[in-house]
Amino acid sequence: MSSKFTANKSALRTIEIEHKAILALSGRIGAEFEEACKLILHCSGRVVVTGMGKSGHIGNKIAATLASTGTPALYVHPGEASHGDIGMITDDDVVLAISNSGNTEEITTLLPVIKRKNIPLISFTGDKTSDLGNAATVNLDVHVDEEACPLGLAPTSSTTAALVMGDALAMALLEERGFTREDFAFSHPGGNLGRRFLVKVKDVMHTGSEIPKVKLGSSLSSALLEMSSKGFGLTTIIDDLGNVKGVFTDGDLRRALDDRRNIDSLLIDDVMSTGYKCIPSNSLAAEAALVMQNENIYVIIVGQNDGVIEGILKMHDLLQANVI
Numbered sequence: 524m525s526s527k528f529t530a531n532k533s534a535l536r537t538i539e540i541e542h543k544a545i546l547a548l549s550g551r552i553g554a555e556f557e558e559a560c561k562l563i564l565h566c567s568g569r570v571v572v573t574g575m576g577k578s579g580h581i582g583n584k585i586a587a588t589l590a591s592t593g594t595p596a597l598y599v600h601p602g603e604a605s606h607g608d609i610g611m612i613t614d615d616d617v618v619l620a621i622s623n624s625g626n627t628e629e630i631t632t633l634l635p636v637i638k639r640k641n642i643p644l645i646s647f648t649g650d651k652t653s654d655l656g657n658a659a660t661v662n663l664d665v666h667v668d669e670e671a672c673p674l675g676l677a678p679t680s681s682t683t684a685a686l687v688m689g690d691a692l693a694m695a696l697l698e699e700r701g702f703t704r705e706d707f708a709f710s711h712p713g714g715n716l717g718r719r720f721l722v723k724v725k726d727v728m729h730t731g732s733e734i735p736k737v738k739l740g741s742s743l744s745s746a747l748l749e750m751s752s753k754g755f756g757l758t759t760i761i762d763d764l765g766n767v768k769g770v771f772t773d774g775d776l777r778r779a780l781d782d783r784r785n786i787d788s789l790l791i792d793d794v795m796s797t798g799y800k801c802i803p804s805n806s807l808a809a810e811a812a813l814v815m816q817n818e819n820i821y822v823i824i825v826g827q828n829d830g831v832i833e834g835i836l837k838m839h840d841l842l843q844a845n846v847i
Contacts, residue, residue: 568615625653
């Protein structure tokens with residue numbers, strides 16, 4: 524290794540070159556980009572992404588991003604496509620082909636078939652006059668002035684530019700489709716993200732006999748027994764119709780003790796709190812977590828503000844469900 528080698532200097536030069544390549548894309552977003560979006564939005568099939576070598580890796584990522592944000596997509600290796608996999612491309616699809624030179628042999632070999640099947644073709648190229656650029660229904664210009672590789676050989680800036688253009692396309696389509704957080708969660712049901720946006724309060728709340736309840740007019744001692752047996756650190760206080768009129772918590776008990784009140788003679792009506800937080804059962808569990816966090820509480824009543832109780836939820840339930 525050369526004694527003059529400076530890793531930081533090399534890294535900063537790479538970042539600067541790629542930064543310029545990305546910024547240059549802003550001036551190329553126009554009619555062609557809108558046309559590419561329209562082709563995909565009107566497509567009744569999928570976006571079939573293809574690219575060779577490093578462009579193929581970028582294409583794979585773009586296909587994955589499209590698929591997870593509401594645009595059905597898949598990646599097809601151009602070499603394999605020439606040996607049968609082109610049958611995966613249907614007349615209802617749109618092809619997105621990536622090639623910096625626009626003359627990659629494995630890509631250009633597919634062009635006659637794509638044209639003969641009259642399949643719309645979107646290209647990402649660095650040369651719009653190339654074979655791919657000329658054949659494309661819409662060409663999106665991803666050329667770069669220089670690669671970050673000091674030898675000018677390894678695809679660096681060019682692959683970064685293609686990746687960013689792919690992300691720009693995916694996000695434009697996402698917004699146009701009105702793709703929501705819940706839609707995104709349905710594409711990611713196995714991870715924390717899916718749990719955060721798919722799990723509802725009703726999926727994790729406690730119901731029925733698990734809900735701590737005492738009636739108005741009950742003694743404080745009976746309320747304490749109910750709190751102890753149910754283990755929520757509180758009890759709800761209900762009227763004869765079963766509607767919640769208030770709650771009594773560990774905090775209320777501490778305040779009663781601090782005031783030196785006679786616990787044995789108190790009714791629950793004398794010490795309950797009428798101001799309590801509740802959340803509808805159809806709310807996302809993540810919303811309940813946010814309310815509990817903001818209010819600095821560890822248990823929340825599930826129901827409407829009219830007093831009808833549906834369940835009860837504690838922070839530990841959300842932890843167990845991996846919502847937080």
